[in-house]
Amino acid sequence: MHKPKILLIYTGGTIGMVKNPENGALTPFDFDTILERIPELKLLDCEIKTFSFDHPIDSSNMEPKYWVEIAEIIQFNYEETDGFVVLHGSDTMSYSASAMSFIFKNLCKPVIFTGSQLPIGDLRTDAKENLITSIHLASLQANGVSVIQEVGLYFEYKLYRGNRTTKINAEHFEAFDSPNYPYLAESGVRLRVDEKMLLEHSNEGPLQIHRNLVTDIGVLKLFPGISKSILQGVLSSKLFKGLIIETYGAGNATSSDWFIRSLARAIKNGLKVINVTQCIGGSVRMGEYETSSKLKEIGVISGGDMTTEAAVTKLMIMLGMDLSDSEFKKVFESPIRGEITEN
Template sequence: MTSHKPTILLIYTGGTIGMVKDFKTGALKAFDFNELLSRIPELHLLDCQIETYSFDIPIDSSNMNISNWQKMAKIIEENYSKFDGFVVLHGSDTMSYSASALSFMLENLSKPVIFTGSQLPIGDLRTDAKENLITAIQVASLQNNNKPVIQEVCLYFEYKLYRGNRTTKISAEHFNAFTSPNFPELAESGVHLKVNND
């Protein structure tokens, strides 16, 4: 029996992670997500198929609101049967709120919905975007006997996977921007990806 490659839908809602700096002007602009694979060739090493969906107008996460949450939930709902997992790229300021809202809107999930983003734009030399994005996709495509290992809304940032509705943003300066004060992380990424099965 051949196992199929997990299919992941990458949903870009806005946020620093999808920005590139224009090196002449220093201005940030959103980049075309269809160019993602050429920007991050490491994505080819992941054992999954990735499709992308972008909000027409990227949302600054400080303007995130209920209608945006409904839109995200609808995109996931409409594509739920076609994909094995979902990765939502989001501005970090309100990511905890969105992850929390979606965890209540999307009930009885049997697939992962992983929120991630970055503190620095994807084109920056010292960006955290690549690691966050690559590992979030990896986590979303983790399978055991062709079933997703993670079956809930989570937030992945700086080597840690948290339950989505248990996170809070603690820093705008540091890469480890989030914490989950009253619930242990679900997984930690180091040399190996360690899932906390408890």
């Protein structure tokens, strides 16, 4: 019988560190010896290979060029590999998992991001469980076909769709949540996969990578008393090609004339303005309240129930495409990787 082949990609982060028991110093883990250091992995019915970045990256230093590098590693090994597990620092993991979902086209194999809150060599570490279960999930097959065929994020007993996640806690083991979409799998006494929640794929050709990410964007969180002069300065800047506005509640913002006029002028000059809610859960519903009707009228694009992380990375990808204004709005407001709930 075919044994699934899994590639473990270490980019950096807490999960790849071990603590020296004598002086407490953290040093990088040698993933080439992973089967010797974590013998439980031998119980998994799969073959594991490893790849480590030459210089591990703290997740705070993660950049789009590294997303492309991860994607290229996966593409290079795609044909002979059945699943991929990406070890990553937790702080920006939701951005990376979201970005990877949009970078790939025709992905039909699992790419599971995971990490940990404590180093792999720590006595109370969460790293081993996250690592072992992520590899198990990446190796799941039915009739020779991967059960999971999308980018996921596994942390503390739950597998989430990567582009639906956000980091919610810096101290608890339950560091992530998917506020607007159910988890895909749960690890307990049994590993349960909710197959009806998984992304469905039709095999449309070989795996492709979108390499052109435009980073000339900004994120603006609204608050009562936001400065007129500062906002107008941001909107008039020719450096921005896209701007994500985190609005109140269901996509509401001040209806002051200066605010609406400034936004309308910027949109007319070509700025793509995206509306996402600053609430943890819920969706933008422009036009439901008077305070969002004018945003809809002037051409602000709805982010629906997308996370800010998904909106940021989708915007970077789409700005690198040659789309008309109407096409851009239509595609952004539609689910292309399960990142948004259709109305």
